[in-house]
Structures are given as C-alpha cells and as structure tokens.
Amino acid sequence: MVPEPPAPSPSVLTTADDVRAALLELSDESKAAQVARYLRAVPGGYGEGDRFHGVPVPCTRAVARRAVLDDGELERLVASPWHEERMAALCVAVAQAKRISRLLGSRRAQQDPDSPAIEEALARREELGQRYLGWVGQDLVNNWDLVDTSAEHLVGAWLLVPLVGDQKLPSRIGDLITSSSVWERRVAVMSTFATTRAGTDWPAYAVARQLLNDPHDLIHKAVGWMLREAGKRVDEGSLVAFLDRYAARMPRTMLRYAIERLSPEVRAHYRSLRA
Structure with missing residues (x-):
C-alpha cells in the first residue's frame, strides 16, 4: 500500500494582512455577537466599540503560531480595530518574550551572562516591554x-x-x-x-x-x-x-x-x- 502523503503544513504568515485573512477564514458572526456580549463590547460596557470576527481563542492562538512578523507588521496588526487580530499580535509578542525568558534562564546565560546573545536578548525583552506599555497606553490592549x-x-x-x-x-x-x-x-x-x-x-x-x-x-x-x-x-x-x-x-x-x-x-x- 502506498502511504498517504503527509498533510501540507499551514503556510507561514508574514504580514498583518496574512493574519487577518487567516482569521477571516474562521470567522463566525453568531459567535462574534456572543463574544461581544461576554467582553462587554456593548453600549456602556467597558469593551464598547470593539469589533469581533467570532474566532475562538484557541484558533486565534493557532493562527498566531503560524505568524512570523517583523516589528512593522506587528505594529500594524496590534493597531487593528478587530479584537482577535490584536489578540494574535499579542500572542506573537508573548511567544518572543517566552523564548527570551527561556534563553535568559538557561545554563548558557548563567555561564556567559555578558555574551552578545544574552545582551541582545535583554535588549529585545526591554524593547518588547516598552512597545507593549505603549500599546496599553494607546488603548490597543483594552x-x-x-x-x-x-x-x-x-x-x-x-x-x-x-x-x-x-x-x-x-x-x-x-x-x-x-x-x-x-x-x-x-x-x-x-x-x-x-x-x-x-x-x-x-x-x-x-x-x-x-x-x-x-x-x-x-x-x-x-x-x-x-x-x-x-x-x-x-x-x-x-x-x-x-x-x-x-x-x-x-x-x-x-x-x-x-x-x-x-x-x-x-x-x-x-x-x-x-x-
């Protein structure tokens, strides 16, 4: 028996538009209305004015795992009016931060804390943190x-x-x-x-x-x-x-x-x- 060919791996998403398109494929208007109520995106609610595709969080995270975004595309995505797109942007940033934390907690970092790789990781962690606080201050993390x-x-x-x-x-x-x-x-x-x-x-x-x-x-x-x-x-x-x-x-x-x-x-x- 000829074995079945492996399923093709999902394509890498390199732009904010790619991420948006992937989320739109999973959108559900009825779920969007439910999520809007749950997150108080209703008149007078703390989430008033937000917009939703109706994509479940696990699916949004899965889309984010496919994303490889430079800082410009990350900024474009986090500035989206759509909630799940901002969530995906945050998941991308969090994934970077987790990788940095693993590196900084590694034996390599303990043995050579002044190495260029460790200094670069520390600088990137601070840059991500500063960017994030800027997003919060702009009401993008809302x-x-x-x-x-x-x-x-x-x-x-x-x-x-x-x-x-x-x-x-x-x-x-x-x-x-x-x-x-x-x-x-x-x-x-x-x-x-x-x-x-x-x-x-x-x-x-x-x-x-x-x-x-x-x-x-x-x-x-x-x-x-x-x-x-x-x-x-x-x-x-x-x-x-x-x-x-x-x-x-x-x-x-x-x-x-x-x-x-x-x-x-x-x-x-x-x-x-x-x-």
Missing part, C-alpha cells in the same frame, strides 16, 4: 482577556522577575497602579503572575495593598485571583497573614476570589469579617 494573555510575559518577566530580591516595586509598576486606565492597573496586577510562578510572592501582595480601594470590579477580580495564586503556588501562610490584616476592608469580590482555595471554615471566618 480588555481583560488581552491583558491576561500578555502582561505576565511582557511586563512581569521584564520588570519584576529580575528584581525579586529587592522587595521594592519598580517605578513603572507604580505608575501603572496609579493610572486612571483600568487596563494599565490590571497590567500591574497580572504582571505579578510572573514572579508568583517563579516562587516569589511579595510583588503580588505589594500590588494588592495599593489597590484595595480600587473602584473597578475587574481589578477586584484580578487582585483576588493573584492573591489566590500566591497562596496556592508559594505560601498559604503569607496569604493568611495578608487576609488577617486586610480582609475586613477588601471588596467582597476580591475577598471571594482570594479565599477560594482555603478550607470552608477559614473562608467562613474571612467572610464574616465583611458582614
């Missing part, structure tokens, strides 16, 4: 799913992971925390996932302390989530100590997210402090 996909890798790995022993947040993170933009504040929160995954929890608590009085429920949810992850991945005792001090003044949603993995008795205790 919903929670976009922030949550990207902030950990493009901000946390750049600004927080190298400083884990300093116990002091960088000024750029402080600027994000005090921003009037909910998306910049959420970037500050979600960037702490990078250090939490690396086994250091103080940035999560430092950011959380400064956002206890934030008025937006998207910040309440993000802070509670990052507190929960810090307790789960690093040290539950530190989470309990934080809650002992601040639970009574935490917004209810923030507290509910933070205590989700604690025992029923402990959860009941902290909820009673908000009664």
Whole structure:
C-alpha cells in the first residue's frame, strides 16, 4: 500500500494582512455577537466599540503560531480595530518574550551572562516591554482577556522577575497602579503572575495593598485571583497573614476570589469579617 502523503503544513504568515485573512477564514458572526456580549463590547460596557470576527481563542492562538512578523507588521496588526487580530499580535509578542525568558534562564546565560546573545536578548525583552506599555497606553490592549494573555510575559518577566530580591516595586509598576486606565492597573496586577510562578510572592501582595480601594470590579477580580495564586503556588501562610490584616476592608469580590482555595471554615471566618 502506498502511504498517504503527509498533510501540507499551514503556510507561514508574514504580514498583518496574512493574519487577518487567516482569521477571516474562521470567522463566525453568531459567535462574534456572543463574544461581544461576554467582553462587554456593548453600549456602556467597558469593551464598547470593539469589533469581533467570532474566532475562538484557541484558533486565534493557532493562527498566531503560524505568524512570523517583523516589528512593522506587528505594529500594524496590534493597531487593528478587530479584537482577535490584536489578540494574535499579542500572542506573537508573548511567544518572543517566552523564548527570551527561556534563553535568559538557561545554563548558557548563567555561564556567559555578558555574551552578545544574552545582551541582545535583554535588549529585545526591554524593547518588547516598552512597545507593549505603549500599546496599553494607546488603548490597543483594552480588555481583560488581552491583558491576561500578555502582561505576565511582557511586563512581569521584564520588570519584576529580575528584581525579586529587592522587595521594592519598580517605578513603572507604580505608575501603572496609579493610572486612571483600568487596563494599565490590571497590567500591574497580572504582571505579578510572573514572579508568583517563579516562587516569589511579595510583588503580588505589594500590588494588592495599593489597590484595595480600587473602584473597578475587574481589578477586584484580578487582585483576588493573584492573591489566590500566591497562596496556592508559594505560601498559604503569607496569604493568611495578608487576609488577617486586610480582609475586613477588601471588596467582597476580591475577598471571594482570594479565599477560594482555603478550607470552608477559614473562608467562613474571612467572610464574616465583611458582614
């Protein structure tokens, strides 16, 4: 029997137009309407004005994995009015950032930290981070799913992971925390996932302390989530100590997210402090 020929590999996408065309092939108007409601892209919602192809996130990520974009094409894609196209651009940038993090954490980097390759990687990581903060400031990263996909890798790995022993947040993170933009504040929160995954929890608590009085429920949810992850991945005792001090003044949603993995008795205790 003659074996079947292998399926052709998907073509590489080298321009923003290529990525757009690939996403359009997967578009679904009914799903687009559902996603618009889910992400509050409705009159008066925090995502008002956004446009959707109706492509599921896993499919958008798969398209992004086929993309090899220079910086000019990446900028074109992230400036798109279509949500999934901006998501694809962020996935491309995140993939670059992850490769850099793997290189910087490698034995090669430890053995020769001053090599040109390592210096180039550090410079590229900073360039990606600066670009990303520019996108956030231009309101191109303007919903929670976009922030949550990207902030950990493009901000946390750049600004927080190298400083884990300093116990002091960088000024750029402080600027994000005090921003009037909910998306910049959420970037500050979600960037702490990078250090939490690396086994250091103080940035999560430092950011959380400064956002206890934030008025937006998207910040309440993000802070509670990052507190929960810090307790789960690093040290539950530190989470309990934080809650002992601040639970009574935490917004209810923030507290509910933070205590989700604690025992029923402990959860009941902290909820009673908000009664």
